[in-house]
Amino acid sequence: MIRTENRLILRRLGDAMVIFDSESWESHLLPPSATIIADIIAELSDDAPVSSTVLKQVLRNDYELDPNSSAITDFLGMLREIGMLNE
């Protein structure tokens, strides 16, 4: 179980991830492909929110992924919506 900012509780289930938001008490389910990015965010977060700009740089430079591709844009939107990512 991973905690980010003491707000989100992340739990890997197989290749996917479930998330509990302790502010809204909502649970979220991330598909495996979005979970890869959530893992990267969890690594970067270190108790502080991660910005979209920083994440995009890391995705491009460290993982050689195109952060502006439609799939990754969708995942980032999903992660922003559940509070894992700042603008």
Next chain:
Amino acid sequence: MSIKYQTFDTISRSEFSSALQTSSLNLDYGACRVKVMAGGIRFEESFKVVYRAFRFTEDEPFSDFHVRLHPGSLARRLIRPTVHFAIDGVHPFDPFPLSDALPMYEWGINWSFAQRFNQYVLLHAGTLALGDRAVIMAATPGSGKSTLSAALMLRGFRLLSDEFGVLDPETGNLLPMLKPVALKNRSIDVIRSFSDDAWLGPTFKATRKGDVAHLAPDEASVSAVRQPAKPALVIFPKYDLGAELSLKPQAPEQAFARLAFNSFNYALLGPISFAAVADVAASCPAYELRYSRLEDAVRCLQDLLFEPSLTNA
């Protein structure tokens, strides 16, 4: 030295009626204990049948609920007689026809348990065990989970509940909430013909949920009513008329979502239920089971619970 206890089927009707009228009838369901008082509603015979294997104890120092069934006012007793359900002095429901006292009691206990026992994660699921390994059969109403629970008990599984998966978030174990299995409509005759060992109470015709009859839990299940079991398998059953048996594996995240959806109090318990349900989804293989023949489904679940990968877990 073993101690022989009196059970409901061995005590006399007069002794039973007397205990009911003096509030000294106690029921140990496993996860909760209930003290029952009833007079003037004539349900002793059917009650004794469906709780036949339960231990009769008159002096119980603690009960979670005090339930009273009564016929209401004098006028009500004379014109269209009804039965009223009170829990700890509160009447949460409209009265039922007097003839439906047993179904009212059973639904009343289910409702009270689901409302009040939020120290546990309550899944809407049949739960049964072989040894200490339990199968959780989570499903929406009408999926056939009570019928399948009844069939499994009649083929040697220990019944914990046909309605509740009582998950203790501290231990991760399942607790029994052992009550008679409520069978509806065609399931009544299906189970009656499934086994000669089926002890069924009377059929209550045209209740709010159709025809209803209750199957008595067997002695083995009752004698283990205080024994928890460890979740080992998750099944999402669906009766499908004429279908060949099929098993569709469910990814852990699918199992998580379906278990959370089939919970009475997932949203209420927040992080507690999140962690408990995630633990089950992570540790138990999960399948969607479609079936039409009970014997096939029973054999399939026996095989799954005895799979080496599960028994070594």
